[in-house]
Amino acid sequence: MRLVKSTTLEKIIALRWKWLTAYTIVSLLSVAAWTQDNSPYSRYGLGDVAARTNILMRGMGSFCAAYSHPLSINFTNPASYSTFLSYQEEKSKKSASGRALFDVGLNLDNRTLREGSSPQKFTSTNAIVSYMQVGLPLRKNWGLNFGLRQLSRIGYQIVRLERLFDPITGNPIDSAATEFSGDGGSFLGSLGTGVAIGNLSIGVNFGYLFGQKSFATKRAFLNDTVEYHSSNHTTKTTFGDIYLDGGLQYKIDLSAKYELRLGAYGNIKQTMNAHQNIVSETFNRTVLGDATLDSVSTQKDVKGEVIYPASYGTGLVLEKRADMQNNKYGSWLLGVDFVQYKWDQYRFYGAADSVQNSWELKVGTEIRPEPKGNYFSNVAYRAGIFVGKDYVHVRDDLPLLGITFGMGLPLANYNQLARSQISIINLAFEYIKRGNNDNLLKENLFRISIGLSFSDLWFVKRKYE
Numbered sequence: 001m002r003l004v005k006s007t008t009l010e011k012i013i014a015l016r017w018k019w020l021t022a023y024t025i026v027s028l029l030s031v032a033a034w035t036q037d038n039s040p041y042s043r044y045g046l047g048d049v050a051a052r053t054n055i056l057m058r059g060m061g062s063f064c065a066a067y068s069h070p071l072s073i074n075f076t077n078p079a080s081y082s083t084f085l086s087y088q089e090e091k092s093k094k095s096a097s098g099r100a101l102f103d104v105g106l107n108l109d110n111r112t113l114r115e116g117s118s119p120q121k122f123t124s125t126n127a128i129v130s131y132m133q134v135g136l137p138l139r140k141n142w143g144l145n146f147g148l149r150q151l152s153r154i155g156y157q158i159v160r161l162e163r164l165f166d167p168i169t170g171n172p173i174d175s176a177a178t179e180f181s182g183d184g185g186s187f188l189g190s191l192g193t194g195v196a197i198g199n200l201s202i203g204v205n206f207g208y209l210f211g212q213k214s215f216a217t218k219r220a221f222l223n224d225t226v227e228y229h230s231s232n233h234t235t236k237t238t239f240g241d242i243y244l245d246g247g248l249q250y251k252i253d254l255s256a257k258y259e260l261r262l263g264a265y266g267n268i269k270q271t272m273n274a275h276q277n278i279v280s281e282t283f284n285r286t287v288l289g290d291a292t293l294d295s296v297s298t299q300k301d302v303k304g305e306v307i308y309p310a311s312y313g314t315g316l317v318l319e320k321r322a323d324m325q326n327n328k329y330g331s332w333l334l335g336v337d338f339v340q341y342k343w344d345q346y347r348f349y350g351a352a353d354s355v356q357n358s359w360e361l362k363v364g365t366e367i368r369p370e371p372k373g374n375y376f377s378n379v380a381y382r383a384g385i386f387v388g389k390d391y392v393h394v395r396d397d398l399p400l401l402g403i404t405f406g407m408g409l410p411l412a413n414y415n416q417l418a419r420s421q422i423s424i425i426n427l428a429f430e431y432i433k434r435g436n437n438d439n440l441l442k443e444n445l446f447r448i449s450i451g452l453s454f455s456d457l458w459f460v461k462r463k464y465e
Contacts, residue, residue, distance in 0.1 A: 037126030047154035055451025059406015060364025061384020063337035065315030066263030077247035078203030081194030084143035101135035141196035186211030210240030241272035266312035330370035360388035380408035426451035
């Protein structure tokens with residue numbers, strides 16, 4: 001199924017009153033009154049690709065290849081897990097106690113769809129939990145991470161109104177309304193570890209990639225005199241298998257104040273087992289929902305494979321470190337990443353899709369001012385930009401442009417019994433433009449992300465007097 005150029009946006013917005021009277025009020029509510037995200041481009045591949053980094057890095061343009069910090073979980077490059085340590089370790093470089101990290105990310109997306117330069121637009125809002133991650137230092141320069149995150153999301157519902165004609169005589173037969181819908185997505189549950197040997201860090205993530213892809217096509221004839229049964233064709237696919245990725249980071253001390261880090265990460269092509277159920281049936285639409293009349297054909301547990309493509313990223317970070325000895329805590333960093341995604345490898349039950357190889361160039365920065373008497377001097381300020389080419393290719397390339405801003409807001413710790421706790425709220429504001437007037441649809445996405453990052457010492461040896 002491909003998007004139709006001339007009336008693409010009109011299919012997504014509300015149906016007209018003439019169609020309402022013919023196709024029932026329930027149909028209008030199910031199509032026009034959206035309560036979830038609606039992205040027609042999520043029809044292709046495995047859906048809209050979710051943000052690939054944590055909230056902290058999203059505020060800096062999402063560069064991540066060479067980024068590492070003791071109080072942040074960079075799950076995109078597992079080599080960064082080697083920097084997990086405690087505050088005592090960071091100051092004295094002794095193996096004291098470890099600092100456990102917990103990070104959860106929440107997204108609020110507002111998407112606007114336009115057809116070319118048309119003034120018509122459609123908006124939808126969606127809120128999701130993006131990831132949950134836990135980081136633990138095992139020993140000095142050796143860390144462990146486990147968690148769950150979303151990789152892609154499918155969600156769309158499109159209605160096409162059309163006049164049917166006799167293919168031989170060309171005479172009009174009847175009018176029909178066809179509803180295309182889909183839902184699903186993919187997730188990754190992973191366990192990873194990273195270790196540093198001198199200035200070189202190596203890491204690997206091992207996990208299980210799984211998901212669901214469900215498509216439905218419903219057609220109803222709009223006839224006032226002859227009653228026709230509506231048809232429904234649904235394909236529901238579940239898939240999953242072992243997943244593996246890895247990364248490297250190398251640290252170069254340029255001087256006492258400046259540090260350069262190089263990084264690379266990626267995953268090889270992964271083949272997943274899949275199971276598919278295919279149903280064709282007739283139904284009647286009522287105020288209580290769709291009632292099946294007759295199952296025309298059913299295929300259950302059709303086995304196949306889904307190929308998840310390889311991806312590779314490289315980058316660097318230049319950082320001016322805080323001067324602890326002279327009590328100067330102001331610092332900054334600048335990062336650059338280049339990422340490639342090999343979507344020409346993607347296959348769904350042996351079939352390719354309207355996808356292509358894609359790339360992104362990401363640039364970002366973070367500034368931590370010198371702490372003073374006011375709260376905002378203790379806030380980390382972040383900004384970034386990224387450009388690239390989307391992996392969906394329906395007719396033309398979909399250009400990508402993103403502008404980001406973020407902040408790291410420390411929370412005061414009033415728990416006298418747990419003074420070692422450190423809590424930070426990371427905020428990221430992203431404006432992402434996908435496509436232009438040459439594309440069938442262009443999307444403008446405004447995303448607000450909130451990351452709740454907590455850390456505390458663990459395995460601390462208590463002393464009693």
